[in-house]
Amino acid sequence: AAGVIQSPRHLIKEKRETATLKCYPIPRHDTVYWYQQGPGQDPQFLISFYEKMQSDKGSIPDRFSAQQFSDYHSELNMSSLELGDSALYFCASSLSGGPRDTQYFGPGTRLTVL
Amino acid sequence: AQSVAQPEDQVNVAEGNPLTVKCTYSVSGNPYLFWYVQYPNRGLQFLLKYITGDNLVKGSYGFEAEFNKSQTSFHLKKPSALVSDSALYFCAVRPQGAAGNKLTFGGGTRVLVKP
Numbered sequence: 001a002a003g004v005i006q007s008p009r010h011l012i013k014e015k016r017e018t019a020t021l022k023c024y025p026i027p028r029h030d031t032v033y034w035y036q037q038g039p040g041q042d043p044q045f046l047i048s049f050y051e052k053m054q055s056d057k058g059s060i061p062d063r064f065s066a067q068q069f070s071d072y073h074s075e076l077n078m079s080s081l082e083l084g085d086s087a088l089y090f091c092a093s094s095l096s097g098g099p100r101d102t103q104y105f106g107p108g109t110r111l112t113v114l
Numbered sequence: 115a116q117s118v119a120q121p122e123d124q125v126n127v128a129e130g131n132p133l134t135v136k137c138t139y140s141v142s143g144n145p146y147l148f149w150y151v152q153y154p155n156r157g158l159q160f161l162l163k164y165i166t167g168d169n170l171v172k173g174s175y176g177f178e179a180e181f182n183k184s185q186t187s188f189h190l191k192k193p194s195a196l197v198s199d200s201a202l203y204f205c206a207v208r209p210q211g212a213a214g215n216k217l218t219f220g221g222g223t224r225v226l227v228k229p
Contacts, residue, residue, distance in 0.1 A: 004157070033215065042204060043158070045216035056215045090157060094215075099146055099208055100165050103217060105158040 002027055004106030006091050012112045013081050021076040021109045025093030031055070032074040033092040033103055034066060043090060049074055050096075081113045116141040118207050118220035126226050133195040135223045137188045137205030147188040148206040148217065149179055158204065164188060175199070195227045 005024040013019050025032050031050045035043040045058035049068035060066075063081075068074045072093075078085060088108045094101035117140045127133050139145055146165055150158040162173025169181040179190045188205060202224050206217040 031215070033217075035217075042219035042221050043217075045218070048215045050215075058216055092158075099210060099215065101215075102148070102160050102163060104160060105150070107157040 004091055004093050004104055006089075006106040006109050008109060009107065010110050010112075012114065014114055015081055015083065017081050017113075019078045019081060019111060021078070021089055021091075021111070023074045023076070023091030023093075023106060025072050025074070025091075026104055029093035029095055029104075030072055031094045031096065031101070032068055032072065033094070034060075034074070034076050035090040035092065035105075037088040037090060037108070039087070046076070078111075083113050086111060086113045116145075116207050116209055116218045118205050118218055120203075120205055120220035120223045122223050123221075124224040124226065126228065127195050129197050129227050129229050130194050133190075133192040133199065133225065133227070135190040135203050135205075135225060137190065137220055138186050139188065139205070139207045140186065141207055141209040144210045146208045146210060147179075147181060148208075149173065149177070149188075149190050150204045150206065150219075152202040152204065152222075154201075161190070161203075195225075197227050197229050200225055200227045 007022045033048040034046040037043040046060040048056045052068045066076045090108045092103040092105045094103050119138045148163045149161040164171050164181045172178045205220040
């Protein structure tokens with residue numbers, strides 16, 4: 001079965017640079033979620049989109065922005081990168097964004113900020 | 115605000131023995147509860163969820179979990195552990211009727227199954 005696709009899988013950036021992470025949800029899924037997992041930590045919710053509209057917002061820094069496009073893929077844009085942004089960034093998708101929905105996670109993008 | 119506690123950082127079990135990973139939660143109202151497993155350098159894989167109904171939920175790979183409302187717990191169990199079950203396990207909660215969609219995760223429990 002098709003899964004959530006994230007690209008790139010690994011990304012190395014310098015401080016103050018920008019990064020763009022991409023997420024392609026499972027086909028027919030219309031809701032996308034972004035999570036950040038720091039080293040040795042549990043995933044923390046950043047932001048979610050349902051039908052291309054922001055549906056919920058968590059602890060996402062102002063330096064980050066995200067959007068969902070007409071084909072339901074999503075991009076997380078990160079600017080003025082800091083060392084503390086080094087983490088594993090997960091995208092998840094679900095069928096309709098309802099509270100009962102199972103969120104299916106992608107393999108993650110490992111961002112390293114030097 | 116909701117929270118999840120996984121009291122054990124690591125659980126060690128011999129192959130073939132029963133495996134239990136503990137999870138307790140705190141939410142306003144009734145919860146939706148989830149278990150995920152994370153293998154090294156991999157994403158989170160969904161194991162099972164409790165939405166409503168039978169308190170015993172069966173999931174993937176022979177795992178099951180029991181919802182206990184009075185103890186606010188959702189412990190993950192497997193009758194006979196395999197070496198391949200060695201991984202990091204996360205419990206997560208989402209309150210019913212919550213406006214947002216986010217999952218709140220516990221800190222994770224590392225399971226080590228020894229041959």
